[in-house]
Amino acid sequence: MKTKRIFFSMAFLLIVPAFLMSQTEKTDLGMIYKIKQEGIRNSQIEELSFWMTDFVGPRLTGSTGGNRANEWAKKKMEELGFQNVRIEEARDFSRGGWDNLKTYAAMTAPYYANFACNPVAWTGSTNGLIKGEIVLLDVKAEADLEKYKGKINGKIVLMPSTSTYEVSYEPLASRYTDEQLKQLSMAAQQGGRRPPMGDMATFIAQMALRNKISEFIKAEGAAVILNGSGAFNVPRSGGARFTAGNPEPVPEVSLPVEAHGRMERLIKHGIPVEMEIEILNKFLESPKIYNVIGEIPGTDKLLKNEVVLIGAHYDSWHGGTGAADNASGCIVMMESLRILKSLEVAPRRTIRIALWGGEEQGLNGSRGYVDRYLVDPKTREHKPDFDKFAAYFNMDNGTGKYRGIYLQENDMVRPIFEEWLKPFADMGVTTISIRNTGGTDHQSFDAVGLPGFQFIQDEIEYDRGYHSVMDTWERLIMADLRHNAIVTASFAYNAAMRDAKLPGKPVLKSSVNAPQRQTPVPAMN
Structure with a gap:
């Protein structure tokens, strides 16, 4: 009996604080109503979408287009009445600047076929228009390179296929089902079976071979390299690992698998294939990476120096106009702050917007x-603004509408977000997931113990279009972006008005003196 009493007492102590927090969390429904009305009736989503995609164009980190986009965003923030607007230096960028000025590729024998193509960023230019027979580099082991020694100087080199197209019977675009959202709301299983060590060994071996091939091609003086990347005749975007000041890499072009595979099959059947290619790229002086920042200053004499931050990465790849990845997030964040500014809100805390640079190369x-x-990068000591940081909300999963929010394992905010989401239940925004989600900028804050969150979004057709030449205005769903801006404005307002900052995750004793881990983040979003 005594054991039962102790058990129920402990359960009571654990449950009651969360219950009381949910009961005492205040949501200004009158303001939420105003946010919804402003976001629906006076939306500037369509205009922002045009200017941030069609007008500014691609925004590759360090490119002329990226700088132009930053200047436009600064001017727009000022027009909207945001304060303390600035283009702010974030980091050095070792790759340097790079612009693509011309790209043309066509097969000329055994017949003519003009190919969609996309140059690999931070690779070099051809010496004008080059013409010639293609050499298929069929290499499965380092020893295979010997047979090509002295044979690819000045040649167009076709890399072997690394993947094959498989028909998918899934729809091209999708939204979360109720069942999928239910599963997402459940904690992920821990301690699953590790991937076989052989898989990792194979991957390491493939990367080592790829590096050997790259070194060989460069040493042998190939004229241009052709890769297969992208399907549905849509080439994807990517970048070379380059350091400014080094010799320019061999020109490299990505072709969709349909064009690449066609030529590979012709060559393997003994049929000579010829192409003509012209690539003109320009390397620029090593630039900095910049963020564009604006804000609505806080008004509470005790809380005005605390910051609620909303943001999205502004850089893109160079093939399309970076619409879904991630102009969509920037459009939503700009519209969210515009809504609050138009309503003449007087937030207790400062609400700040940041359009991040250089996310695709590692946040x-x-x-x-x-x-x-916030945190000294060398000593890991907290800076004065660390304790003034209230919350960060991020968007970087394409154009799809919000369906909820990831907690990043921060259960302390669950009862708060449950209350904040109630006014949006009829809009389908109900799911709270305890899980972590990665690959984008909220991780920078979560990694140092600050409350940073990414919204759950319908995927739509994100995987099909991102990082490709088809990531343009057409990938945007205006109704979904309006929906997202309303929810973001509400979250930012709630975080700025509550008495306390959002709670961070408690520091575990084992990690108090542990060095801060800066895990490289794959360029996926």
Whole structure:
């Protein structure tokens, strides 16, 4: 009996604080109503979408287009009445600047076929228009390179296929089902079976062979390299690992698998294939990575220096106009702050917007912000603004509408977000997931113990279009972006008005003196 009493007493102590928090969390329904009305009736989503995609164009980190986009965003923030607007240095960028000025590729024999193509960023230019027979580099082991020694100087080199197209019977675009959202709301199983060590060994071996091939091609003086990347005749975007000041890499072009595979099959059947290619790229002086920042200052004499931060990465790849990845997030964040500014809100805390640079190369903009304001990158000591940081909300999963929010394992905010989401239940925003989600800028804040969150979004057709030449205005769903802006404005307002900052995750004793881990983040979003 005594054991039962102790058990129920402990359960009571655990449950009651969360219950009381949910009962005492205040939500200004009158303001939520105003946010909804402003976001629906006076939306500027369509206009922002045009200017941030069609007008500014691609925004590759360090490119002329990226700088132009930053200047436009600064001017727009000022027009909207945001304060303390600035283009702010975040980090050095070792790759340097790079612009693509011309790309043309066509097969000329055994017949003519003009190919969609996309140059690999931070690779070099051809010497004008080059013409010639293609050499298929069929290499399965380092020893295979010997047979090509002295045979690819000045040649167009076709890399072997690394994947094959498989028909998918899934719809091209999708939204979360109720069952999928239910599963997402459940904690992920821990301690699953590790992937076989052989898989990792194979991957390491493949990367080592790829590096050997790259070194060989460069040493042998190939004229241009052709890769297969992208399906549905849509080439994807990517970048070379380059350091500014080094010799320019061999020109490299990505072709969709349909064009690449066609030529590979012809050559393997003994049929000579010829092409003509012209690539003109320009390397620029090594630039900095910049963020574009604006805000609505806080008004409470005790809380005005605390910051609620909303943001999205502004950089893109160079093939399309970076619409879904991630102009969509920037459009939503700009519209969210516009809504609050138009309503003449007087937030207790400062609400700040940040459009991050250099996310695709490793969260550079947001990490630079953390280094500048929050945590010393060398000593890991907290800076004065660390204790003034209230919350960060991020969007970087394409154009799809919000369906909820990831907690990043921060159960302390669950009862708060449950209350904040109630006014949006009829809009389908109900799911709270305890799980972590990665690959984007909220991780920069979560990694140092600050409350940073990414919204759950319908996927739509994100995987099909991102990082490709088809990531353009057409990938945007205006109704979904309006929906997202309303929810973001509400979350930012709630975080700025509550008495206390959002709670961070408690520091575990074992990690108090542990060095801060800066895990490289794959460029996926």
